[in-house]
Amino acid sequence: xxxxxxxxxxxxxxxxxxxxxxxxxxxxxxxxxxxxxxxxxxxxxxxxxxxxxxxxxxxxxxxxxxxxxxxxxxxxxxxxxxxxxxxxxxxxxxxxxxxxxxxxxxxxxxxxxxxxxxxxxxxxxxxxxxxxxxxxxxxxxxxxxxxxxxxxxxxxxxxxxxxxxxxxxxxxxxxxxxxxxxxxxxxxxxxxxxxxxxxxxxxxxxxxxxxxxxxxxxxxxxxxxxxxxxxxxxxxxxxxxxxxxxxxxxxxxxxxxxxxxxxxxxxxxxxxxxxxxxxxxxxxxxxxxxxxxxxxxxxxxxxxxxxxxxxxxxxxxxxxxxxxxxxxxxxxxxxxxxxxxxxxxxxxxxxxxxxxxxxxxxxxxxxxxxxxxxxxxxxxxxxxxxxxxxxxxxxxxxxxxxxxxxxxxxxxxxxxxxxxxxxxxxxxxxxxxxxxxx
Ligand code: S3P
Numbered sequence: 001x002x003x004x005x006x007x008x009x010x011x012x013x014x015x016x017x018x019x020x021x022x023x024x025x026x027x028x029x030x031x032x033x034x035x036x037x038x039x040x041x042x043x044x045x046x047x048x049x050x051x052x053x054x055x056x057x058x059x060x061x062x063x064x065x066x067x068x069x070x071x072x073x074x075x076x077x078x079x080x081x082x083x084x085x086x087x088x089x090x091x092x093x094x095x096x097x098x099x100x101x102x103x104x105x106x107x108x109x110x111x112x113x114x115x116x117x118x119x120x121x122x123x124x125x126x127x128x129x130x131x132x133x134x135x136x137x138x139x140x141x142x143x144x145x146x147x148x149x150x151x152x153x154x155x156x157x158x159x160x161x162x163x164x165x166x167x168x169x170x171x172x173x174x175x176x177x178x179x180x181x182x183x184x185x186x187x188x189x190x191x192x193x194x195x196x197x198x199x200x201x202x203x204x205x206x207x208x209x210x211x212x213x214x215x216x217x218x219x220x221x222x223x224x225x226x227x228x229x230x231x232x233x234x235x236x237x238x239x240x241x242x243x244x245x246x247x248x249x250x251x252x253x254x255x256x257x258x259x260x261x262x263x264x265x266x267x268x269x270x271x272x273x274x275x276x277x278x279x280x281x282x283x284x285x286x287x288x289x290x291x292x293x294x295x296x297x298x299x300x301x302x303x304x305x306x307x308x309x310x311x312x313x314x315x316x317x318x319x320x321x322x323x324x325x326x327x328x329x330x331x332x333x334x335x336x337x338x339x340x341x342x343x344x345x346x347x348x349x350x351x352x353x354x355x356x357x358x359x360x361x362x363x364x365x366x367x368x369x370x371x372x373x374x375x376x377x378x379x380x381x382x383x384x385x386x387x388x389x390x391x392x393x394x395x396x397x398x399x400x401x402x403x404x405x406x407x408x409x410x411x412x413x414x415x416x417x418x419x420x421x422x423x424x425x426x427x428x429x430x431x432x433x434x435x436x437x438x
Contacts, residue, residue: 009438
């Protein structure tokens with residue numbers, strides 16, 4: 001099977017206008033959920049356009065270790081025969097995948113056997129109490145290691161509970177909804193803002209009962225469900241991957257790019273709202289529904305941008321897009337201010353500090369704040385060398401910034417781009433970017 005090349009670094013030169021019609025790989029969040037839920041469904045699931053990338057392969061490997069029978073027709077087309085899981089031969093290695101470990105913890109809490117969930121050094125630094133504490137409230141026997149992974153889970157009966165989430169998080173909400181499937185009575189989760197709802201959409205399509213208790217959909221009750229129907233889906237393109245191309249199209253002069261089949265789930269489209277407010281020239285067409293999610297094509301043209309203020313609910317709807325928004329903000333006329341985005345500090349890296357530090361190496365001036373940042377533009381990025389810090393979204397955002405650096409740029413530690421966007425460099429080159437992968 002063909003696996004994507006992991007390039008160690010990217011060299012960028014300014015000037016190559018981006019043109020053409022392209023697609024992006026399948027949505028990462030949906031791909032994680034699809035393999036986990038297919039593995040516990042009763043029957044054979046068919047999953048097309050699955051994201052074959054570092055993070056999701058880790059989840060797939062874990063589900064295989066747990067006994068799921070997975071047939072790969074090619075890298076992105078899978079058939080999974082679900083059924084009861086069985087004990088894994090050793091600790092499950094979720095590598096860098098925060099979504100993988102947190103969602104799987106919810107499923108494992110409901111299993112009649114013990115498990116250990118672990119990952120890379122990077123994953124071992126990320127906070128896990130946000131899932132262990134509420135899962136314990138449901139009766140789970142789950143222990144973290146100094147608040148991080150490895151997580152040790154032993155069998156324990158789960159009882160329905162009510163949990164008010166302190167932060168809006170798709171991963172925490174999903175872990176609880178998944179554990180709630182195995183509880184003795186309904187579980188209610190209350191989120192402070194609209195975190196991504198892919199788990200709810202997929203579970204409902206598989207026959208689970210999830211009730212919205214309020215109009216905004218922020219209070220959800222999941223009922224225990226003994227039987228999940230198998231999936232038959234084509235995963236939509238990932239808006240979080242499209243975001244890099246979208247911003248590249250806006251920033252690189254002379255660009256006119258169309259990205260087809262992109263997921264437009266409203267819990268994910270905060271960046272589009274922000275870019276629209278900034279004056280970005282883009283249009284959405286061909287809207288339809290795919291895998292229970294709204295999808296469409298996005299056409300983008302180079303645009304003069306102006307600054308924007310972002311805070312409150314929009315933050316959770318664009319949580320993974322702040323690194324690329326930072327790159328865009330350096331080119332926007334006036335002030336861009338982001339607030340309420342403290343969560344960025346506990347992603348694969350501290351994305352506020354790391355992105356500010358690396359953009360400064362390319363010549364940007366960035367005012368870092370505890371819960372966000374302030375950038376006044378437009379700024380001239382001279383160029384230089386910046387480092388991806390083994391964080392896919394940092395590496396790809398710096399690459400786009402490098403494309404508009406006056407003297408060119410080199411982005412090192414960039415192999416992590418393949419954690420979510422295999423073929424990132426090749427896609428950009430195909431559109432005309434002056435990018436040399438090494
Ligand atoms: C994700 C939720 C978000 C996001 C992550 C994927 C998911 O994390 O940043 O990339 O698939 O549920 P949080 O739940 O920590 O906000």
